[in-house]
Amino acid sequence: MTDARPESADRTPTSNPVLRRALTLGGIVAAVLFVVTAVLGFVFAGGEGLAGALVGTAMAVVFMGITAASILIANRFASSDLFVGAFFGIVLGGWLLKFIVFIVLVVLLRDAAWLDTTVLFLSLVAGVIASLVVDVIVITTSRMPHVSDVELPPAPTDD
Amino acid sequence: MDATTVLAEINGNIATVGYGLAAIGPAIGVGIVVGKTIEGVARQPELAGRLQVLMWIGIAFTEALAFIGIATYFIFV
Numbered sequence: 001m002t003d004a005r006p007e008s009a010d011r012t013p014t015s016n017p018v019l020r021r022a023l024t025l026g027g028i029v030a031a032v033l034f035v036v037t038a039v040l041g042f043v044f045a046g047g048e049g050l051a052g053a054l055v056g057t058a059m060a061v062v063f064m065g066i067t068a069a070s071i072l073i074a075n076r077f078a079s080s081d082l083f084v085g086a087f088f089g090i091v092l093g094g095w096l097l098k099f100i101v102f103i104v105l106v107v108l109l110r111d112a113a114w115l116d117t118t119v120l121f122l123s124l125v126a127g128v129i130a131s132l133v134v135d136v137i138v139i140t141t142s143r144m145p146h147v148s149d150v151e152l153p154p155a156p157t158d159d
Numbered sequence: 160m161d162a163t164t165v166l167a168e169i170n171g172n173i174a175t176v177g178y179g180l181a182a183i184g185p186a187i188g189v190g191i192v193v194g195k196t197i198e199g200v201a202r203q204p205e206l207a208g209r210l211q212v213l214m215w216i217g218i219a220f221t222e223a224l225a226f227i228g229i230a231t232y233f234i235f236v
Contacts, residue, residue: 013207013208013211014208014209015207015208015209015211015212015215016208018212019211019212019215022215060226063222063226064219064222064223064226067215067218067219067222068215071211071215075211084197084200088193088197091193092189092193095189095218095222099182099225099229102226102229103229106229106230106232106233107232109233110232110233117233117234118233118234120233121230121231121233121234124226124227124230124233125227125230128223128226128227129223131219131223132219132220132223135215135216135219136216139212139216142212144208144209144212
């Protein structure tokens with residue numbers, strides 16, 4: 001059976017630019033959030049608050065960004081025959097791994113004396129919410145084709 | 160041994176049950192999001208890119224609750 005789809009270069013899903021933009025914008029917002037939470041953490045809880053704010057924001061930004069990054073990585077296999085399996089394997093495998101690492105981090109940092117856990121929790125919540133806001137802004141301002149961007153084969157000629 | 164005695168025997172931190180509950184919700188949520196995406200891509204493979212973006216925002220919102228739920232470990236004793 002011949003494959004009616006175009007060559008492998010055209011099979012990359014149209015979601016790539018949106019996800020890349022979300023990661024870039026997320027990085028910029030994360031940089032701003034780092035400063036804000038660090039200052040607030042330092043003001044309210046001193047050095048431990050500063051450390052907690054930095055760790056909390058970093059955890060939120062990294063763990064929320066991994067989903068988009070895993071989709072981008074999975075899309076590199078778009079031309080493979082095993083794309084659907086590989087895609088969900090990478091995205092959901094990454095998700096599972098992320099949560100295991102997150103739970104281990106939470107357990108390890110719980111009793112750490114060098115950071116303020118309350119500030120860490122609040123920074124994490126702030127980071128998660130900021131990340132969601134960025135995602136929604138990117139989605140609502142993205143221009144995604146409603147139909148496929150697959151190129152049609154050239155029209156037959158008479159000669 | 161009746162049920163009341165068994166319940167009275169349970170010891171440890173009750174908040175641990177909360178972390179378990181925090182894992183169940185997102186698991187179901189992501190399962191539905193991904194399952195429906197597979198369904199959509201199976202019906203219209205050419206919309207895979209668009210559906211991926213919608214799947215991503217769905218997963219983002221679902222996992223946000225999981226992160227906050229599990230991170231309550233920091234503030235609840």
